[in-house]
Amino acid sequence: MHNSAPPNNGHSPSEFDLPVDEVSCQHFVELVTEYFEGALSARTLSRVEEHLVMCDWCVTYVEQMRATIASLRELTDERSPEPPDSVVAALRSRRAGGA
Amino acid sequence: MIAHKFLRSGRIGPFSQFQWPEPGVWVHAPQDLVACRRGIHACRPGDLPWWLADELWEIELGGPVQPDEHKIIAPAGRLRAQIEAWTPACAQDYADACAWRAQERAVQALTRAGHPRDAHRLAACETLDDVLAATRQLAGDIPESRISLTMAGDGAFRALTGAPPTSAYIAAHAAMRLDGAAGYAAERAWQSQWLVERLGLDGRH
Numbered sequence: 471m472h473n474s475a476p477p478n479n480g481h482s483p484s485e486f487d488l489p490v491d492e493v494s495c496q497h498f499v500e501l502v503t504e505y506f507e508g509a510l511s512a513r514t515l516s517r518v519e520e521h522l523v524m525c526d527w528c529v530t531y532v533e534q535m536r537a538t539i540a541s542l543r544e545l546t547d548e549r550s551p552e553p554p555d556s557v558v559a560a561l562r563s564r565r566a567g568g569a
Numbered sequence: 570m571i572a573h574k575f576l577r578s579g580r581i582g583p584f585s586q587f588q589w590p591e592p593g594v595w596v597h598a599p600q601d602l603v604a605c606r607r608g609i610h611a612c613r614p615g616d617l618p619w620w621l622a623d624e625l626w627e628i629e630l631g632g633p634v635q636p637d638e639h640k641i642i643a644p645a646g647r648l649r650a651q652i653e654a655w656t657p658a659c660a661q662d663y664a665d666a667c668a669w670r671a672q673e674r675a676v677q678a679l680t681r682a683g684h685p686r687d688a689h690r691l692a693a694c695e696t697l698d699d700v701l702a703a704t705r706q707l708a709g710d711i712p713e714s715r716i717s718l719t720m721a722g723d724g725a726f727r728a729l730t731g732a733p734p735t736s737a738y739i740a741a742h743a744a745m746r747l748d749g750a751a752g753y754a755a756e757r758a759w760q761s762q763w764l765v766e767r768l769g770l771d772g773r774h
Contacts, residue, residue, distance in 0.1 A: 524734035
């Protein structure tokens with residue numbers, strides 16, 4: 471959907487709208503998931519990379535996102551331990567009493 | 570074909586993180602060329618302002634070269650020599666030059682808006698610190714030129730804080746503010762020419 475659409479497509483016209491084909495910070499934030507998933511079109515990816523050359527803030531944002539993704543990948547699938555039998559029994563007893 | 574390529578310190582691709590080998594060693598793209606994904610990406614002279622980074626290299630491209638917007642792509646390439654003239658000091662000069670261009674645009678904006686005395690005051694600034702102070706004050710006083718003045722101030726600020734790509738970007742947008750897309754293109758062309766002349770590059774290819 472981002473192939474040929476200008477970066478400000480879908481936004482209200484404003485004095486800062488871009489008559490050239492560029493990605494703004496706001497638009498980059500909207501694209502960041504697709505950026506990390508490698509799902510951007512070549513044209514949009516090129517615009518994103520052009521933006522990252524000159525925008526320190528978005529570079530920082532990318533680094534933060536990359537660190538977050540790396541941290542999440544370290545999480546394991548281990549299930550939480552089962553509660554002790556005494557707790558289960560107490561809960562069942564309470565449930566039975568309230569029924 | 571001979572072209573140029575910006576890399577991070579240590580011959581690192583800014584986006585691919587690819588570690589380029591020593592000059593003279595060919596690098597081949599693994600599959601069909603796809604802009605920004607597969608292929609050796611490089612700059613023609615007019616592409617340079619979009620891709621500024623720590624190091625600038627002359628690169629020889631092999632195979633059919635595919636033109637793209639703001640870049641060219643080839644199936645193979647090898648670094649030839651680093652452009653030694655592209656130094657942090659040179660990059661700062663470039664940032665300063667771009668900031669002064671944005672200041673000139675703000676002066677034009679004030680003149681067009683009928684504020685010749687303020688235009689003269691801004692034009693008389695001798696340092697980028699002066700530009701920063703003047704534009705910040707004038708932007709509050711002259712609403713119709715606020716954006717051009719803010720751009721000039723931001724350009725000065727980004728140059729003062731050592732951000733050449735951002736200064737260049739702001740200068741291009743300051744030009745676009747006054748003269749539309751043609752102004753933007755002309756400003757990018759000026760930036761490219763500045764780099765070609767200062768770095769002694771071959772501006773023909």
